[in-house]
Amino acid sequence: MAETKTAAARGYDWPDEGELVVCTVTNVKNFGAFVTLDEYEAKEGFIHIAEVSSGWIKYIRDYVREGQKVVCKVLKVDKDKGHIDLSLKAVNEHQRREKIQEWKNEQKAENLLGIVAQRLGKTVDECWQEFGYDILDSFGTLYRAFEESVMDEDALEGEGFKGPWVKTFIEVAKENIIPPHVTIDGYVEATDFCPEGAIHIKEALAKAAMESDGLSVKVQYIGAPRYRVVVRAPDYKTAEEEIQKAAARVIKALTAKGGEAKFHRKD
The missing domain is CATH 1.10.150.190 (Translation initiation factor 2; subunit 1; domain 2)
Known part of the structure; x- marks a missing residue:
């Protein structure tokens, strides 16, 4: 992920060429659009009509309008003249x-x-x-x-x-702040053919479920004998560790009752 500069806080007066900047469109003309750079104390920049879109433009207002927030790439900065040339088409979605x-x-x-x-x-x-x-x-x-x-x-x-x-x-x-998280899943094949097998499977699957700060493990029914195990964690390493632990708890609980269980990381 590209680093965002807190321009005002760092004391940056001008953006760097090639930098992505958040702008507010202030004035739309037939030949282009004037904008202010939100991160640089509202310095003014200009998007030439050729830099608005890759295709042919019949009505420029179909692409930009006053008050709109846009992300542009800085093409050229002329501090002496106070000019900042920008491109809208150079930024992908x-x-x-x-x-x-x-x-x-x-x-x-x-x-x-x-x-x-x-x-x-x-x-x-x-x-x-x-x-x-x-x-x-x-x-x-x-x-x-x-x-x-x-x-x-x-x-x-x-x-x-x-x-x-x-x-x-x-x-x-x-x-x-809500911390970032990742979600991964796998599935357990669980079988138990004894008279109370369904109860044993339900109890074993319950061993997998858990929830704590920033971490959760849930079990979802796919279709017997398969059950999806979904882990939500702060990072992939933790998620992988927890899904293996959850599967191990299910396998241990079910085999203790005479059943069988196998874990598959991907469906």
Whole structure:
């Protein structure tokens, strides 16, 4: 994932050529569109009509309109003239969604820093000076620091940060950030031909299910004798470990009752 710069916080006045930027369309003309760069103190940029779309454009307003948020690639920056040339067509849909999400995340993170500042009895600027800039240097983005603090309470200290603000930072992170997660699945083939086999299978499958902070294991019926095991975890390594543990619990419980069970990672 491309790193998002908190431009205003870092003191960046101009974007780099090749950088993706979030813009607001302010004025649409027949020859192109003027925009402001949201991350650079509303500096003005221009998208020539040839950079709006790869195809032929009959009506430019079919592609851009005033007030619209767009993601553009910076083609050229002329600081002396104050010109920023941008391209809309050079950004694909995946890049657009990713950039918008990063931008939203960083906006949220800056709001959370405001909460941290309030609880510490400081101004936001004082927080930036005391630890904010250093957090950007260590984590790349402010949001990533909040996110990692939720997943690992020692993340900040692991980067060498100390002080009374650390505890408050973690508290605010936990109250407002939902940690990222991954989902994987596999399936168990469970059979038990004794008179109470159905009960044994149900009890064994119940051994797989669990839920704790950031981790869940659920069992879904596919069609006898197959049952899907779905694991939701913070990362793939943890998810793989937990799905194997869950399957092992089912196999152990069912074989103890005289039944059989086999686990398959993929259907």
